[in-house]
Amino acid sequence: MNNNKLALLRNGIIKENPVLVLLLGTCPTLAVTTSAINGLGMGVSTMAVLICSNIVISILKNVIPDKVRIPCYIVVIAGFVTIVSLLLQAFAPAINEALGLFIPLIVVNCIILGRAEMFANKNSVIDAAFDGAGMGLGFTFALFLMGSIRELLGSGAWFGINLTADLISPMAIFMLAPGAFFTYGCLVALINYLSKGRAIKKKEFGCEGCPSASGCPSAAKGGCGQ
Amino acid sequence: MTELAIIMMGAVLTNNFVLVKFLGICPFLGVSKKLDSAIGMSLAVIFVMVLATAVTHPIYMGLLAGFGIEYLQTIVFILVIAALVQLVEIAMKKYMPALHKGLGVYLPLITTNCAVLGVCILNIDESYTFIQSIVNSFGAGVGFMLAMVMFAGVRQRIETNDFPIAFKGVPSTLVAASIVSLSFMGFAGVIDGIFGL
Numbered sequence: 001m002n003n004n005k006l007a008l009l010r011n012g013i014i015k016e017n018p019v020l021v022l023l024l025g026t027c028p029t030l031a032v033t034t035s036a037i038n039g040l041g042m043g044v045s046t047m048a049v050l051i052c053s054n055i056v057i058s059i060l061k062n063v064i065p066d067k068v069r070i071p072c073y074i075v076v077i078a079g080f081v082t083i084v085s086l087l088l089q090a091f092a093p094a095i096n097e098a099l100g101l102f103i104p105l106i107v108v109n110c111i112i113l114g115r116a117e118m119f120a121n122k123n124s125v126i127d128a129a130f131d132g133a134g135m136g137l138g139f140t141f142a143l144f145l146m147g148s149i150r151e152l153l154g155s156g157a158w159f160g161i162n163l164t165a166d167l168i169s170p171m172a173i174f175m176l177a178p179g180a181f182f183t184y185g186c187l188v189a190l191i192n193y194l195s196k197g198r199a200i201k202k203k204e205f206g207c208e209g210c211p212s213a214s215g216c217p218s219a220a221k222g223g224c225g226q
Numbered sequence: 227m228t229e230l231a232i233i234m235m236g237a238v239l240t241n242n243f244v245l246v247k248f249l250g251i252c253p254f255l256g257v258s259k260k261l262d263s264a265i266g267m268s269l270a271v272i273f274v275m276v277l278a279t280a281v282t283h284p285i286y287m288g289l290l291a292g293f294g295i296e297y298l299q300t301i302v303f304i305l306v307i308a309a310l311v312q313l314v315e316i317a318m319k320k321y322m323p324a325l326h327k328g329l330g331v332y333l334p335l336i337t338t339n340c341a342v343l344g345v346c347i348l349n350i351d352e353s354y355t356f357i358q359s360i361v362n363s364f365g366a367g368v369g370f371m372l373a374m375v376m377f378a379g380v381r382q383r384i385e386t387n388d389f390p391i392a393f394k395g396v397p398s399t400l401v402a403a404s405i406v407s408l409s410f411m412g413f414a415g416v417i418d419g420i421f422g423l
Contacts, residue, residue, distance in 0.1 A: 023396060026255065027340050031248035071308055078301040086297065104300045104347055108340045110252065177246050178408040185393075185400030193392035 005130045012134025018111045019142035020191050025111045028102050029143060030180040036159050039147025040140065041095040042102065045088065047136025049080045050112050054132035056080075057120040064121075073116045074107065081106045111135060142187075149183055150174045228421060230361045233354075235417050237365025243341050244373040245407040250341030254374060255399060257332075264378040265371070270332040272367030275345050277314065278307050279363040282346040283356055303346050311337045341370060377406055 018024045028046070033039045056076050057064075064072045085103045088096040096103065106112065115135055120128040152158055154174030156165030164170075173179045243249045250271070257267045282303050290296050315333045318326040336342060345366045349359035380402050389398050 026251040027248050030251060071305065074304055074308060075301065078304050082297060082300050085300070101344060101347060101351070105249075105340045105344055107300055107304050108338045108343055110338065113338060173408075176411065177248070178404045178411065180248070181400050181404035181407055185397040185404065188400065189390075189392040189397035192394075192397065 005126075008127060008130040009134040009137070012131065012136070013138040013141060016135075017138040017142060017191075018135050019139055020187060023188070024114060025109050025139060026184075027105070028109065029146065030177075030184060032099055032102050033143055033146040033150055033180065033183075034154070034175050035098075035151040035157075036144060036147040038095070038098050039143035039145075041088075041092065042099055043136070043140025043143040045084050045099070045103065046106055046109060046111070047133070047140055048084055049077065049106050050115060050136045050139075051129055051132035052080045053077045053112060054115060054120040054128040055125055057116045058123060058125045058128035061121045069121065070113075070117075073113060077112055077116070078107045111139060146180075146183055146187065149187075150179060153183075154179060230358065232417060232421060233358055233362050234365040235420070237362050238369040238372060239410070239413040240417055242369045242373055242410050242413075243345070243366045244370055245403075245410045247344075249344040250339055250370055253335065253339060254370075254377065255396075255403070258374055258378045258381055261375065261378045261382070264374040266328055267332045267335075268367070268371030268374045270329040270336060271339065271341065271370050272364065273329070274307075274311060274314070274333070274336050275342055275363045275367045275370075276360060278310060278342050278346055279349055279359050281310060282306055283349060283359045286350050287356075299347070299350070304343055307342055307346070308337045341366070373406070373410075377403065380406060 012018070016022055019026075019029050025046075028042055032042045053073070053076050057073055060072070060076075081104060084106070085096070088099075088103060115131060119131045123131070148158060152163065153171055154176075155172075156168065156170040157163055171179075174183065237243070241247060244251065244254045253267055253271070258264050285302065285306060286296075286299065290299060290302065311333055315326070315330060318330060318333075345363050349362055352362075354362055381399065384398060384402055387398075393401070
């Protein structure tokens with residue numbers, strides 16, 4: 001029993017890490033990871049929404065009619081996003097400022113809708129909560145890792161503390177858009193290397209995990225443009 | 227007029243939605259394998275972006291700001307966009323089957339595309355007027371198309387290249403995106419230059 005819950009957590013963090021293995025939620029991953037603290041803030045905000053929405057959707061799984069389930073999920077998620085956004089405005093205005101537009105955009109983060117569609121509406125409340133926590137931790141970890149790398153290379157600091165800026169002149173390009181794509185590419189390549197290509201086999205930004213897949217005619221045929 | 231031109235150019239080039247602002251990365255990486263589907267997807271995105279802005283902007287100004295319930299913005303916008311895309315798809319299927327064949331397959335994907343919700347929220351954040359919002363949304367859509375079409379070309383060329391095993395597939399795509407994005411940084415001063423700001 002306990003093993004099962006631990007497996008759910010580990011699944012989200014390592015085996016099916018949403019960012020590094022499933023390649024979901026790429027927009028916030030690339031956009032907000034200019035520093036470790038921003039990555040951490042975004043990760044924790046998303047995790048909070050993910051756990052809460054997973055729990056509520058799992059509770060309501062027998063009440064929500066199958067045909068209108070996606071709009072129902074979106075309302076639940078949007079409600080929690082609004083709560084998180086108001087909390088951030090009140091208690092962490094600096095992070096709220098840095099994340100800006102990407103706080104309301106948590107609503108359309110594929111990880112959250114994807115987990116609601118694939119896990120929460122089929123499993124018990126407790127399992128759904130653990131799955132949300134695991135996926136959320138995996139997301140937070142990946143964002144924190146990317147934020148740390150980019151901050152260290154781009155400004156020679158970590159959490160705003162100057163580390164290598166005086167020794168090596170910082171490469172500002174890592175703080176900008178191209179650096180984000182490059183860092184993400186290298187991280188995915190590293191995962192590929194470590195898992196000997198097993199982790200990311202055919203998952204090339206596919207329709208798995210895409211919340212719209214169930215209603216999308218081209219997903220049935222194996223992806224867009226097939 | 228100059229103001230509108232600046233907004234338009236800014237949305238297409240300097241603040242390109244995909245390569246500078248990181249909105250709509252999923253379709254950018256997922257649908258850019260073939261030029262045809264890249265163009266189809268971008269046209270659908272332009273269409274939905276303009277339409278969604280035309281609907282959400284008046285709703286925000288009239289309803290939400292009017293009654294002082296701006297905090298409901300996220301919920302209202304996403305629901306309006308989702309309903310709108312559904313309606314457009316149904317109407318298109320009935321009245322314009324040819325267009326539906328070309329663009330229809332991309333419409334369900336667009337509901338949860340962060341670029342569409344993003345542009346609607348951004349227009350409100352920047353406190354653009356209705357006309358400015360429409361121009362900004364159209365520009366954002368065109369910028370999306372530019373990035374998609376360029377990147378589809380790049381991808382077709384790197385498809386057959388010989389990468390180290392670990393970089394095959396997704397990582398090579400991301401590194402290519404990084405270089406394309408680098409080229410867009412060259413546009414940084416273009417607008418100031420053209421309009422002599």
